[in-house]
Amino acid sequence: MAATERRHSLRRRLLWRLTIPLVAVGIFTAFTSYRTALSEANQAHDRTLLASARAIAERLDYRNDRLVVDVPYVALDTFQVDIRGRIFYRVRDPAGRFVSGDRDLPPMPKDVPRSDHYPALVHFYNTDYLGTPLRVAALWQPVANARDGGIALVEVGETLEMRDDMAMRLLATTLWQQALLIAASLALIALAVHVALRPLKNIEATLRARDTASLDPIDVPELPREIHPLLASLNSYLDSLRGMVSRQSQFLDDASHQLRTALALVRTQADHAVRTYQAKPEWREIRDAIDRTIRLTNQLLALARTDAKSPHSAQGAALQRLDLTALCRAVSAEWYLAARDRQLDFGLSASDQMHAYVNGDESMLREMLANVLDNAVQYSPAGGRVEVTVMAGATTHRVLVDDSGPGIAPAMRTKAFERFARLGGSRSPGSGLGLAIVRQICEAHGGRVLLEDGPDGRGLRVRIELPAASAPGRVSGSLPDSR
Numbered sequence: 001m002a003a004t005e006r007r008h009s010l011r012r013r014l015l016w017r018l019t020i021p022l023v024a025v026g027i028f029t030a031f032t033s034y035r036t037a038l039s040e041a042n043q044a045h046d047r048t049l050l051a052s053a054r055a056i057a058e059r060l061d062y063r064n065d066r067l068v069v070d071v072p073y074v075a076l077d078t079f080q081v082d083i084r085g086r087i088f089y090r091v092r093d094p095a096g097r098f099v100s101g102d103r104d105l106p107p108m109p110k111d112v113p114r115s116d117h118y119p120a121l122v123h124f125y126n127t128d129y130l131g132t133p134l135r136v137a138a139l140w141q142p143v144a145n146a147r148d149g150g151i152a153l154v155e156v157g158e159t160l161e162m163r164d165d166m167a168m169r170l171l172a173t174t175l176w177q178q179a180l181l182i183a184a185s186l187a188l189i190a191l192a193v194h195v196a197l198r199p200l201k202n203i204e205a206t207l208r209a210r211d212t213a214s215l216d217p218i219d220v221p222e223l224p225r226e227i228h229p230l231l232a233s234l235n236s237y238l239d240s241l242r243g244m245v246s247r248q249s250q251f252l253d254d255a256s257h258q259l260r261t262a263l264a265l266v267r268t269q270a271d272h273a274v275r276t277y278q279a280k281p282e283w284r285e286i287r288d289a290i291d292r293t294i295r296l297t298n299q300l301l302a303l304a305r306t307d308a309k310s311p312h313s314a315q316g317a318a319l320q321r322l323d324l325t326a327l328c329r330a331v332s333a334e335w336y337l338a339a340r341d342r343q344l345d346f347g348l349s350a351s352d353q354m355h356a357y358v359n360g361d362e363s364m365l366r367e368m369l370a371n372v373l374d375n376a377v378q379y380s381p382a383g384g385r386v387e388v389t390v391m392a393g394a395t396t397h398r399v400l401v402d403d404s405g406p407g408i409a410p411a412m413r414t415k416a417f418e419r420f421a422r423l424g425g426s427r428s429p430g431s432g433l434g435l436a437i438v439r440q441i442c443e444a445h446g447g448r449v450l451l452e453d454g455p456d457g458r459g460l461r462v463r464i465e466l467p468a469a470s471a472p473g474r475v476s477g478s479l480p481d482s483r
Contacts (some may be wrong), residue, residue, distance in 0.1 A: 062145035094150020199453030
């Protein structure tokens with residue numbers, strides 16, 4: 001999986017998967033609620049239309065064998081509570097003759113069914129009158145006189161402005177209520193998701209608070225049942241990793257002991273052969289080759305041990321409060337004879353009263369300094385100079401190792417830290433592991449190493465910077481993360 005691939009948020013995914021159905025249900029509910037409310041409003045208006053038609057029908061009467069009607073004011077005033085609402089009516093006798101009202105009111109279509117909602121012979125339909133949409137109630141009203149009888153037709157229509165206005169108010173009310181309900185539901189969902197994901201935050205906090213080198217089982221109290229299998233799998237993995245690191249460390253210790261013992265024995269035999277057969281240069285070459293093999297073996301073991309004691313290892317060494325000045329003095333003393341054999345001016349610049357304390361692993365820091373001095377001694381020509389300087393600081397201590405060798409070009413200094421890197425033009429024997437070990441150990445201790453020009457621009461300066469120890473005494477813990 002590419003490192004640049006977008007990382008999905010579980011919180012965002014849960015919120016989206018809960019929000020989208022909720023909004024869809026809210027929209028559907030708003031639509032159905034609006035349709036239901038609109039239907040109820042239309043029925044209310046239809047009942048009012050029917051009441052007006054009945055009020056007119058009740059005033060039908062025969063006078064001189066002619067149907068007449070005295071339309072009450074209340075029948076036409078029922079809807080005129082708004083200037084936008086208008087009422088039209090027409091009354092026809094049983095013979096279909098016009099009696100009263102608006103003569104040109106459109107006739108009722110023939111296919112309009114009778115309404116079953118009311119105990120009356122009434123039809124409801126929509127039509128247009130003078131370019132205005134109308135809702136009409138057509139009521140059949142039985143009438144009779146002394147000679148005959150029949151069924152008169154009373155038609156009452158209203159314009160739709162009030163119905164449309166009511167529909168818009170119902171829609172706005174429904175949408176506002178549903179929006180408020182959805183917003184409240186989303187807030188509750190967000191709160192529920194936050195509470196549900198809190199155990200994962202607890203696991204994160206527990207892991208952040210742990211030592212970076214710890215492979216102990218993770219124990220987080222009050223976890224939901226669904227997260228226990230994940231935590232159990234993680235602890236099982238840590239247990240396997242702890243066993244693997246332990247076996248690797250044991251193997252390194254065994255291999256280190258066996259290899260060094262065997263190489264020391266061969267080196268002793270080679271020395272004896274050189275003393276016995278002084279006239280044969282091949283024995284001296286064999287001894288030099290054995291010396292290079294011993295040095296390479298020690299470097300490989302140191303590199304492997306550094307990996308084994310990395311921040312990801314449960315076997316990370318407990319850190320000690322060490323005096324960097326005393327450590328540099330001890331390692332420099334070990335390399336004094338080698339420098340003298342190469343006719344080098346070897347010096348250490350550090351005051352006896354100056355203490356530069358760091359938290360670290362002594363064996364690893366010794367190996368780091370030994371590799372720097374090995375390079376400085378090897379690459380400095382006869383008659384040259386190697387100088388070690390210790391500089392104590394409030395938060396950072398520095399070790400400067402200057403030599404008078406050929407130096408390293410600025411463009412090649414990054415490559416010089418790579419494993420098995422051999423820079424062009426180098427004639428000194430070596431494996432290309434020295435600076436790689438130096439950087440790995442230095443970064444494992446939370447520091448850094450830089451390659452610079454030597455004094456007056458000649459030779460090479462190796463600058464090592466390590467964080468100063470904060471408190472005296474032994475420091476429990478492991479090497480900080482350097483990767």
